[in-house]
Structure formats: structure tokens, C-alpha cells
Amino acid sequence: xxxxxxxxxxxxxxxxxxxxxxxxxxxxxxxxxxxxxxxxxxxxxxxxxxxxxxxxxxxxxxxxxxxxxxxxxxxxxxxxxxxxxxxxxxxxxxxxxxxxxxxxxxxxxxxxxxxxxxxxxxxxxxxxxxxxxxxxxxxxxxxxxxxxxxxxxxxxxxxxxxxxxxxxxxxxxxxxxxxxxxxxxxxxxxxxxxxxxxxxxxxxxxxxxxxxxxxxxxx
Amino acid sequence: xxxxxxxxxxxxxxxxxxxxxxxxxxxxxxxxxxxxxxxxxxxxxxxxxxxxxxxxxxxxxxxxxxxxxxxxxxxxxxxxxxxxxxxxxxxxxxxxxxxxxxxxxxxxxxxxxxxxxxxxxxxxxxxxxxxxxxxxxxxxxxxxxxxxxxxxxxxxxxxxxxxxxxxxxxxxxxxxxxxxxxxxxxxxxxxxxxxxxxxxxxx
Numbered sequence: 001x002x003x004x005x006x007x008x009x010x011x012x013x014x015x016x017x018x019x020x021x022x023x024x025x026x027x028x029x030x031x032x033x034x035x036x037x038x039x040x041x042x043x044x045x046x047x048x049x050x051x052x053x054x055x056x057x058x059x060x061x062x063x064x065x066x067x068x069x070x071x072x073x074x075x076x077x078x079x080x081x082x083x084x085x086x087x088x089x090x091x092x093x094x095x096x097x098x099x100x101x102x103x104x105x106x107x108x109x110x111x112x113x114x115x116x117x118x119x120x121x122x123x124x125x126x127x128x129x130x131x132x133x134x135x136x137x138x139x140x141x142x143x144x145x146x147x148x149x150x151x152x153x154x155x156x157x158x159x160x161x162x163x164x165x166x167x168x169x170x171x172x173x174x175x176x177x178x179x180x181x182x183x184x185x186x187x188x189x190x191x192x193x194x195x196x197x198x199x200x201x202x203x204x205x206x207x208x209x210x211x212x213x214x215x216x217x218x219x
Numbered sequence: 220x221x222x223x224x225x226x227x228x229x230x231x232x233x234x235x236x237x238x239x240x241x242x243x244x245x246x247x248x249x250x251x252x253x254x255x256x257x258x259x260x261x262x263x264x265x266x267x268x269x270x271x272x273x274x275x276x277x278x279x280x281x282x283x284x285x286x287x288x289x290x291x292x293x294x295x296x297x298x299x300x301x302x303x304x305x306x307x308x309x310x311x312x313x314x315x316x317x318x319x320x321x322x323x324x325x326x327x328x329x330x331x332x333x334x335x336x337x338x339x340x341x342x343x344x345x346x347x348x349x350x351x352x353x354x355x356x357x358x359x360x361x362x363x364x365x366x367x368x369x370x371x372x373x374x375x376x377x378x379x380x381x382x383x384x385x386x387x388x389x390x391x392x393x394x395x396x397x398x399x400x401x402x403x404x405x406x407x408x409x410x411x412x413x414x415x416x417x418x419x420x421x422x
Binding site: 040 | 223224227257259260261263264265266361362364365366367368369370371372385387399402
């Protein structure tokens, strides 16, 4: 009698634990989608900004060209909202950076980037505007970040407004493409990636990697 | 009754201990707890583009499938970072002993203007005769590098007549399927690299 009680008791306990883990989801992870591209760009102050400089930081990228009005201004507004929400966060470990990349280096000079950063209300310690070698932008932005853009004969661009979240190891963890994404949603994703970076050490790493096995890959 | 409790506890301790042990030894598929580099889980596909080997033949990274590939982007005029890294990788290969046969070390030059495939091959052979040096078209090289998060850029500063090439010093490890599996930061010792390669070989 007592043996069977213990036996059924243990089975029940295991079942309860599995259901609790599955439903409460104490661990949340974002999928590892692809390696983010390597790049060397020039920022709004004329300084070098390379992919290596950003290792160790969680980076939210957005892509634009400065002579654009709609829909570029929407992603810029989202970046600004994210910046403001992040300013209210108590933790900044790993540090979170915002990078706006212009894929129109021929027109978007360093001065233009500086003016755009100022107009957007960018906090220079967190949010950088940058662009690079015209011959390399398609490789970095188009193929590397998987952002479609094409120049029209009138000089404007057709493009898909996209924001991309990259972790401290340089791996893409989220892509926001459809509609203007909500800043709260992005900040929540940033928290998930930051939590993983902080806590995924030692035995906890096992639990995190196990969780990754159940996350769908999107690309 | 008491025996059951003791047995249950013993079983739990055994399972827990074995799991922790296997985890530490890197035997579990999602392990990597004792790695010096960062494991990419799940392994991610890379951008592959045709490069050129020392015999002038076309070489793609996919050609090395079946082996674990240790990939490094460097150049032969590189003053310190590249020789240090390649020497440490060579030491790691010695550490691996017989298992090194399942590892292929490849350096792709980031300075194809000066490094022909032959010069690159000749350079890496000095560290270990099994190493492969690849060169080719700068655009193809850049495609492969950029896709893996590696950048490189010519610097006009430097000594008279010469120039330096800034580049990402990370060592990349591809699994037997040719997917990106590990990123090793610059500065690991031969023993540390060997440790991580043993783990990659088990996957």
C-alpha cells in the first residue's frame, strides 16, 4: 500500500513539475536566427564603428535613408521609444545599444547623420547613426541583415522597414518586419536576451539550452 | 518503507550526478558548459562562396564537410595577432593527437592583393603542414567573412611601403555539416582551443 502511494506520488510530482514548466515558462529564450554580418562603418562623429566594437552589447538595428519621410520616420520613432523605455530600466547588463544604419552613404554624409541623430533625440551614449562604403552596403544590410532595399530612378528607395535585434555574440535573435512594431514588445525581447546572457551560466545554461531545443527557427 | 526512500534518493543523486557530469564533460547535445568559446546552438548555416586554393582550383567551405573546420581570417603581413593565433591552433592540433585528423584548419586571407593563394598556403604550412590557406577574389572573400560576422578593412597607416589590415580576430569553428558551431575569442591558449575542439568533434 505504502509503496504504491510513494510510486503514484512520485509520478504525480513529476507530472506537476512538467506542466508547471510548460505553462509558467520560467525560462524564455529567443531563437538564434543567423550570424549578424561583420562591418566597419563610420558614425555621426566620423568615428569607426565595427561589428567587433559591438560584441558584448545587445544591439537593436534599424535601417533607413535620411531623405526618406514615410515609413522611415516610423522606425525612427520606434527606436526613440525603445531608447526612452531603456532609460527607465534599472539593469544595463549586458549594455544595450541602438544603431541606425543608412544604406544611402552617397547622400548621407557624417554631418547629415549628426543632424538626424540630433533631430531624433538620440542619446549619444546609447544610439549611434552610421553608414559605410557604398560598395559594401548591399552586402551588409541586404544580405547580412536580410533587409530588402532597392533604389528607384528618382533616387528614393523601395525598402522593407525592419528592425533587427542582435545579441552580444553577434547572433540575430529577432527581426521585426510587419507593421510598426511596438516598442514595449521590443524592450521585452531585449530583456529576454539580457536575462539569458546574465543567467545562462553553469547548470542554468543546461536549462537554457534545453529551452532552445523547443524554440522554432524562423529562417 | 525506509528502504524505498533510500533507494529513491540514491537513484535521484545518481541521475543528477550523471547529468551534471555529462554536462561538464560536454557529452550532452546542448552542453558547452565548460567551453572557452561560445557555442552556437542550434548551429547556423553560413554564406559559402567560391574561393581559390594554392593550385588555382576553386574551393568552397562546403568541400570540407565531414570534418570539423577551424576557420581563421588573417593575412601573411599580419604583425602579431595572426601568427599568435595560428601557433595556438597548431598547438591545439598537436594536443588532439589522432583526433586532429577529423579537423581541418583553414585560413582565408583578408589581403588578397598581396597574398596569393600560394603565398597564403606557404605561410600557414609553416605552422602545420596540414593547414590549408585560401585566397581568391576580394568580393568573394568579403561575402564569406561578412556572413560570419567578420569584417576587414585596409589601413593606410603603418610602416613605410606597407599597410595593415584591420580584421576580426575571432576563430570560427564549423561542425561536420559545415554549419557555424563555435566562436573562439582571440587569446585562447592551445589547450583551451583543444578543449573546445574535442567538444565540437563529439557533436
